[in-house]
Amino acid sequence: MTDLLLQNVTLIDGAGSDPQSGMSVLVKDGAIAHVGPASEVGQPPVADAIDLTGHTLMPGLTDAHVHFGLVGVNAGSYDDDDNLVTYTLGAIDNINIALQEGFTTVRDAGGLDPAFSRAVEQGLISGPRILPSGSPLSQTGGHGDHRGRYDNSPQVSIPGVLAATALVDGVDSVRAAARQQLRLGATQIKVMASGGVMSQMDKLDSLGFSVAELRAAVDEARAAGTYVLAHCHTSPSMNNALDAGVRSLEHASILDEPTAARVAELGAFVVPTLLVIERLAESPEAEGVSHYSAMKLEQVRGLMPDSVRTAREAGAAIGSGSDILGERQSGRGGELVHKARLLGPMGAIVSATSTNARLFNLEDRVGVIREGYEADLIAVAGDPIVDIELLGDAANVPLVVKGGQVVKNAL
Numbered sequence: 001m002t003d004l005l006l007q008n009v010t011l012i013d014g015a016g017s018d019p020q021s022g023m024s025v026l027v028k029d030g031a032i033a034h035v036g037p038a039s040e041v042g043q044p045p046v047a048d049a050i051d052l053t054g055h056t057l058m059p060g061l062t063d064a065h066v067h068f069g070l071v072g073v074n075a076g077s078y079d080d081d082d083n084l085v086t087y088t089l090g091a092i093d094n095i096n097i098a099l100q101e102g103f104t105t106v107r108d109a110g111g112l113d114p115a116f117s118r119a120v121e122q123g124l125i126s127g128p129r130i131l132p133s134g135s136p137l138s139q140t141g142g143h144g145d146h147r148g149r150y151d152n153s154p155q156v157s158i159p160g161v162l163a164a165t166a167l168v169d170g171v172d173s174v175r176a177a178a179r180q181q182l183r184l185g186a187t188q189i190k191v192m193a194s195g196g197v198m199s200q201m202d203k204l205d206s207l208g209f210s211v212a213e214l215r216a217a218v219d220e221a222r223a224a225g226t227y228v229l230a231h232c233h234t235s236p237s238m239n240n241a242l243d244a245g246v247r248s249l250e251h252a253s254i255l256d257e258p259t260a261a262r263v264a265e266l267g268a269f270v271v272p273t274l275l276v277i278e279r280l281a282e283s284p285e286a287e288g289v290s291h292y293s294a295m296k297l298e299q300v301r302g303l304m305p306d307s308v309r310t311a312r313e314a315g316a317a318i319g320s321g322s323d324i325l326g327e328r329q330s331g332r333g334g335e336l337v338h339k340a341r342l343l344g345p346m347g348a349i350v351s352a353t354s355t356n357a358r359l360f361n362l363e364d365r366v367g368v369i370r371e372g373y374e375a376d377l378i379a380v381a382g383d384p385i386v387d388i389e390l391l392g393d394a395a396n397v398p399l400v401v402k403g404g405q406v407v408k409n410a411l
C-alpha cells in the first residue's frame, strides 16, 4: 500500500475540537501516521500527495442504524416478485452507495446477513466496515412480525443470504435465537422492544418482550463480549430495555426526562433516527406508508426532536443513525443535517463519528483523526460547520479513504 499525504486541509478531528486550518495528514500502512501543520508533516515524493486546499478533512462518517438488506418496501426483506439474486444485488448496491457517500463504518440494525460483512472484509465487495446484527428478534405480533393478520406461516431466513426477523417467544427461545445470530456472525443483537411505525399489528406504545426475555438476549450478548440494541419508541419500552441491561436505544422517539437521566447514569446510548421519519413523511405513498402507519409517524415526527433535546440536557450519549430503507439508499448524510438543527453542526458531526465509535466499542480505532487510528477519512468541499447541508449531498464529498485506500476520488 502506498503512503498517502493529504495536504492543506481544514481539519475536523471528530472529537469536538475546534477546526484547524493549514493541516496535513500522512497515512502509512492503512493508519494515520502523522497529523500536523502542513509544513511539518512532510512533502512529496515521500508519499502520493493530494492537495485539498479549500476542503475540510473529517473522519469517515459512521451510521449506527442502517438496513442494507431491507431493499423491499415496508421492511420486509424482499418483495414477492423479486428473487434472491435481485435481493443480493440490491443489498450490495446499498453497501456500495454508503461507502461512496463517505460512510466508512456502519452498524446494520437488522436484516442483513453477516455474510455480506465478511464479503466486504475479504475485499469481494466495496463497502464500509459493517457491524451486522443479522436477524432481529421480535415477539409474535411485535414490530418485526411482518405477516398479514391471518397468515401463520413462518418468516424464513436463508442463512448466509437472507436474515428475516426471528419471531421468538419466551426466555428460552430468545436465548436460542440470540445464540444462533452470534453463531452466524452478528456482532451485536437487535431486539424489538416496542411497537413501530411501519408495522401493522402493533400500537406504537405496545411493549415488545418481557424484561426477562430482553435479559436473556442481554445475557447471551454479554457472554459473547457484546451488547444489545433495542428498537424502542416510548419511555416505558426504554425502561424495560434499561432494566434488562440493553446498551443502545434505537429511535428513542418519545423520551421523558427521568428516562433520559437513567440513560446517562447507566452509560447507555440513544440513537435517534431523524432522516427516515422525514423521508416517510415527505412521500408516504412512494414509501408504502399505510393510513395506520401515517398516524403513528406523525406522533413520532412531532416528538423526536424534543426527545433529542431532552437526551442532550440529561447528558445522555447520542449516537447517529439514519434508518433509511429500500432500494438505492442514498443521501444518508441527511441525518447530520437534521441532527444539526438540534445539536448544532459540530454536535451532529461528533455524534456521527466519535460517539458512534464508542457505541460500536471501536473508540480506539475509528471516529477521530488521530495518530495510530485507521485512516478512514473524507474530504468535504467547503466548511460543514458553516454549511452542514454540504453533508446532505455526497457530491460535496469528493474524496473517501477507507483503511488507507482511496475508494473515491472525484477531485
Ligand SMILES: [Zn+2]
Binding pocket: 065, 067, 109, 323
Ligand atoms: Zn430500523
